[in-house]
Amino acid sequence: METSQITSESVTEGHPDKLCDQISDHILDEYLRQDPDSRVAIECMISKNLLVIAGEVKSKAIVSIEEIARNTIVSVGYDNAVKGMNGHQCIIVKNINEQSADINQGVDIESRFCKKIGAGDQGVMYGFACNETASYLPLTVDLAHKLAKRLSEVRKNGTLSYLNPDGKTQVTVEYDEFNRPIGIQNITISAQHKDGVDQHKLIEDIVQNVIKPVIPKGLLKQSTSLLINPTGRFVIGGPLGDTGLTGRKIMVDTYGGIIPHGGGAFSGKDASKVDRTGAYMCRYVAKNIVAAGLADRCNISLTYTIGVENPTSIYLNTFDTEKVNKKLLYVMIKYIFDFSVKGMIESLNLKEPIFSKTSVYGHFKDNHNLPWERVDKANSLKAYVSQLYEKIGSA
Known part of the structure; x- marks a missing residue:
């Protein structure tokens, strides 16, 4: 055999890279709590007694960034220099600028008829699910x-x-x-x-x-x-033994290297950044396909272009475990799920301040009430298959 x-x-949550992810996502959540339409891209670098917080923000919110950072560091357990850092006393340097107007005009698209949201960047996103564990991981x-x-x-x-x-x-x-x-x-x-x-x-x-x-x-x-x-x-x-950076543990955040990764990090980014939103949507679709019993393993990939609201490509791979025709699966997901940036944000409630829940122990888990972990579309997928086969049978 x-x-x-x-x-x-x-x-763990005390790893320097994960500490940076948590600080970035706690800051993001506070911006969203005060202003759900905030545009945020916050990244951190931490080393010894120094924390640098940098990024771009467009928001009506007034956020005490330093207070959030210190509270996060201390809550993780770094309240004494002997442990690796003292959050009460460490040096914090901030360099927060306004979001580029060039990017913003491609994200917030207004016309006489409607308001659309364009992708905040180009890139490829992947999502995966399997029936190997109760968590579909x-x-x-x-x-x-x-x-x-x-x-x-x-x-x-x-x-x-x-x-x-x-x-x-x-x-x-x-x-x-x-x-x-x-x-x-x-x-x-x-x-x-x-x-x-x-x-x-x-x-x-x-x-x-x-x-x-x-x-x-x-x-x-x-x-x-x-x-x-x-x-x-x-x-x-x-931080005393190793420099930490936001977004450096992308395989820990996702599927442990089991499938490809587009390369874009998640933490500190609002939902207009498709690196994050697209990856969450891919997981949502893949998990519902597996939960519906239509495949044992499923990998979904989306490609976006900056300023464009819909994906330029959708890829589906079931590793030869599909229970129905793959072309049918492809048609179904395009019919049942909205892959526009605005559609993903609305269907997954991504203007809510929920992102700090994701910054440790993976972005895909069942026990944190995360919208992309729902399997609420599984019945719709199964019903769609049944209806189609009934039509084929009666034809």
Whole structure:
């Protein structure tokens, strides 16, 4: 039997890149809370005791950017320089400018008849879903996120109070020739900790309190390799040990490298930026196709051009798992879903301040009431198929 291995990683909320994503999205949410029509593109760079916040904004809102940034840093756990940063005292430099008028005229398109929204940039976006897990995510990235989230939980609830905020996880799953999971080949966890913690105790604590509560028993094998803090020490972490940037963890944010990525980051961008909105719409469509039982795996891709309201191309790939004709699927999604920028924003409620929920542990998850995670179109897709086959049968 031929087998294959797939690996995905995740990071905790204290990872420097994820810290920047959270700051960017909390700032975005506050702009949207005050002015839903805000145009925002905020990015951060963090290193040691310095945070730089830069970007372009067009909004009626008055936002205390520095206060939001400090509150976010402290809430993650960086309230002491020993941990990697002190959010109360760090240096913050801001460079926020108004959105380019050249871009704005292509985004807000007004005519005598209606107001349209053009894409805020060109690019390719991808979305994916599979029936491998309850979350419709690949097993590798689903487990990597759960391990990373569990690392933060045991730190915050005091179970492993010697942990500090930074951390990374990685999971390798072995699949059979039919793309079914056989078991876990490797789990790697790097957890920042206070100085003086015994390495053997840390390993045992992580196994008992992080790995075993998260990983299903049937997937852990005697041959599973567990690598925990493989360097033997992880005290210097967070912004003290590594520079962070908004939008650098794009594979962690999406599908763990299972499918292609258009390259555009998400965090800090309002919904006129199709890097974000198009990717959410692709996930929404793919998930509903799989939830409707029309395919086991589905990848949707959209292409947009700046200033143009509708996609220039729509791509569908079901990896030969489709239960109906692929041409029919393509016709259905164009009929049921609105891929215009305005249509995507309205159908997914993307003027609401919901984006800070996405900035850690993936942008695609079931338990945060995210509109693109709904499967409310699954019944419509199934009904459309039934009606079409009835017409064919009676013809």
